Amino acid sequence: xxxxxxxxxxxxxxxxxxxxxxxxxxxxxxxxxxxxxxxxxxxxxxxxxxxxxxxxxxxxxxxxxxxxxxxxxxxxxxxxxxxxxxxxxxxxxxxxxxxxxxxxxxxxxxxxxxxxxxxxxxxxxxxxxxxxxxxxxxxxxxxxxxxxxxxxxxxxxxxxxxxxxxxxxxxxxxxxxxxxxxxxxxxxxxxxxxxxxxxxxxxxxxxxxxxxxxxxxxxxxxxxxxxxxxxxxxxxxxxxxxxxxxxxxxxxx
Numbered sequence: 001x002x003x004x005x006x007x008x009x010x011x012x013x014x015x016x017x018x019x020x021x022x023x024x025x026x027x028x029x030x031x032x033x034x035x036x037x038x039x040x041x042x043x044x045x046x047x048x049x050x051x052x053x054x055x056x057x058x059x060x061x062x063x064x065x066x067x068x069x070x071x072x073x074x075x076x077x078x079x080x081x082x083x084x085x086x087x088x089x090x091x092x093x094x095x096x097x098x099x100x101x102x103x104x105x106x107x108x109x110x111x112x113x114x115x116x117x118x119x120x121x122x123x124x125x126x127x128x129x130x131x132x133x134x135x136x137x138x139x140x141x142x143x144x145x146x147x148x149x150x151x152x153x154x155x156x157x158x159x160x161x162x163x164x165x166x167x168x169x170x171x172x173x174x175x176x177x178x179x180x181x182x183x184x185x186x187x188x189x190x191x192x193x194x195x196x197x198x199x200x201x202x203x204x205x206x207x208x209x210x211x212x213x214x215x216x217x218x219x220x221x222x223x224x225x226x227x228x229x230x231x232x233x234x235x236x237x238x239x240x241x242x243x244x245x246x247x248x249x250x251x252x253x
Contacts, residue, residue, distance in 0.1 A: 010054070014076035014080055017055040018055065018084075018161060019159050020188075021055075026057045033140060036138075037105075040226070042135075045066060045106045048108055050062075050069070050108045051109045051112065052072060052095055052109055052115070053077075053078075054081070056080065059085050059088060060084050068085070069100075071090075072092070078090050095129075097128070103131075107129040108140050108142075111143065114144050114206035115207070117180060119180070122217060126221040133223075136249045137247050138244055141214070141243040146209060146211045149239050150182065152171075174208070180207055180208055181207060182208050183204065183205055184205075186203075187199065187201050187202075218243060223245030223246055
């Protein structure tokens with residue numbers, strides 16, 4: 001299995017993640033996910049596996065409602081999450097190949113699913129979600145874009161905190177519309193409490209697939225496909241969706 005290139009943000013810059021995207025900003029989104037789990041699982045969900053959990057900011061809200069098991073392939077991001085969520089189980093693993101030999105009421109793959117840049121990798125991640133989902137449970141997939149709603153753009157942000165200040169400029173673009181990838185260029189200005197201000201460029205390459213592809217591959221993984229409007233204060237109403245994989249009650253694990 002080919003190793004994915006790790007962006008700097010998930011390695012040597014991981015400790016800055018809480019200043020780029022503070023945990024408090026995830027509360028509404030987590031509430032939306034929680035409602036979906038409760039509405040679509042056949043039984044009241046109690047355990048959730050998050051694949052590609054990153055710094056654990058979504059989990060910091062979901063852990064109030066579920067037993068969270070958090071999986072990420074970046075050790076530095078797991079370290080950030082452990083500080084924020086010491087009560088949650090943390091496992092180093094790749095969502096394309098992980099096998100824990102146990103199942104969960106629900107599985108979440110947030111925007112980390114975007115790092116699946118080929119059909120093969122995305123289908124492997126969907127299979128991982130299926131084999132870890134209990135019959136009657138559900139998996140939730142939250143890509144930033146599908147082919148039909150992709151839009152290039154520029155944004156900026158950042159905040160100040162215990163270790164200093166961070167500001168960033170983010171440019172999303174598609175260098176080759178004929179392939180299944182797009183790029184996000186990030187420029188960070190880091191101002192530590194001790195030391196000099198520095199500027200770092202970081203490139204993220206993400207997957208871009210059509211809605212019909214998502215529907216077909218989720219179904220071929222063994223789920224029943226369902227889409228739901230993504231209700232998020234930072235997104236235009238009606239433009240974005242999340243994808244649900246509902247696991248039949250009779251399906252084996």
